Each structure stands twice: as C-alpha cells, then as structure tokens.
Amino acid sequence: MPADATAHIRIARPSRDLQAAEDFWTSGLGLDVLYRYTTDGTDGEHSLLMVGWLDASWHLELVHDPVAPIQPRPTPEDLLVIYLGEPVPDALVERLERHGGKRVPAHNPYWDTWGVTFQDPDGYLLVLSTRAWSSS
Template sequence: MPADATAHVRIARPSLDLEAAERFWVAGLGLAVQYRHEADGTPGRHSLLMVGWPGAGWHLELVHDPAAPVVPRPTPEDLLVVYLGEEVPGALVRRLEEHGGTRVPAHNPYWDTWGVTVQDPDGYPLVLSTRTWP
C-alpha cells in the first residue's frame, strides 16, 4: 500500500530530559500525552514520550536511553512549524517560556516575519506561524 495524504507521521527526536520535554510540549504548547514508556535500565530499552493533539495526523516521539543517552544535535533548520493562521498569542509564548522554552531569532528571517521561534529544552526550534497551510 503506498503512502498517501492519510498516512500518520511520527517525528522522533532524542531528549536528555523527558520531564522537561513534557513540561514544554504538554503544559507549554498544549499537546496531549499519547503514550509513555519508562525504561527499567535494561540495555537497549528506551524511555519515550509521545505527544500530539488527539486526532491529528502526526505526533512527536521523544526518546531517551538511560543506558546510552543520545545527545540532541538540532540544527537551525530542524524546525517543527505549527501554522496557527492568526497572530501568535503573547500568552502562549510566555507559557512556553515558563515551561522551559527560550524565544530565539529564527535562522531564516522568513520565520521572524511570519511567526515566533521558541527552542524546546533540547534546543530544537518550534515555529508558531501566523500563516496557514492549505
């Protein structure tokens, strides 16, 4: 069966601190915990946190291997863009900052024109865009 527009997308990233990540993505952005697994320290067993909006066609999986942590290596182009279709609420940006995010200038000035960029606790950029996506 070929992939098509109905295929669900999982975006997976390493995280050094799943509790900090959960504060940012759930309490800050408002995503829901879809699944959680706590590793017991057995080599090869990962802790993970899956977050997303119920019913969305995507979710974010944050993974931590306590026995062999992978250090996140985000680049300025590793963007997760959420198209709001309206001005970015200042209260949302403040809430993200209060929950571990850091507002940063975008690497590409396009995103400063069309939104706000906030780094998550692992350094990955989240863009809240004022634009829509058809």
C-alpha cells in the same frame, strides 16, 4: 494502506530530559501525552514519550536511553512549524517560556516575519507561524 495523504506521521527525536520535554510540549504548547514508556535501560530498552493532539495525523516521539543517552544535535534549520493562521497569542508565548521554552531569533528571517521561534529544552526549534497552510 499506501503512503498517501492519509498516512500518520511520527517525528522522533532524542531527548536529554523527558520530564522537561513533556513540560514544554504539554503544559507549554498544549499537546496531549499519547503514550509514555519508562524503563531503567536494562536489555537495551529506551524510555519514550509521545505527544500530539488527539485527532492530529502526526505526533512527536521523544526518546531517552538511560544507559547510553544520545545527545540531541539540532541545526538552525531543524524546525517544527505549526501554522496557526492567526497572530500568536501573547499568553501562549508566555506559557511556552514559563515551561522551558526560550524565544530565539530564527536563522531564516522569514520566520521572524511570519511567526515566533522557540528553542525547546533539547535545543530543537518550534515555529508558531501566523500564516496558514494548505497543500491543496
């Protein structure tokens, strides 16, 4: 298969705490656990968690090395933006905050105008945009 619009995308990030990340992404945002692998770190293995929506063409992989953890180093512009195409429901905002998310002002004020920004338990930013997106 060539690299084109049908290719699946994996976004991989280090995580300090996979349980806290899972709570935020699944119980908070509503993603599904697609795969989970837990290890004690022997033989250089890593624990990982893959979350996403079952029919989406992308998923998020969160990785933790229990022997030599890598600290996440997000910048203010490391954003995962999900275009809702409608107002962000108050219940979703409350659920994300209840499950480890912290509502924060965006570095770029564009996102405060067109969405809501959350910091996940590892410090990465999730923007729920009220706008819609189409690449066509």
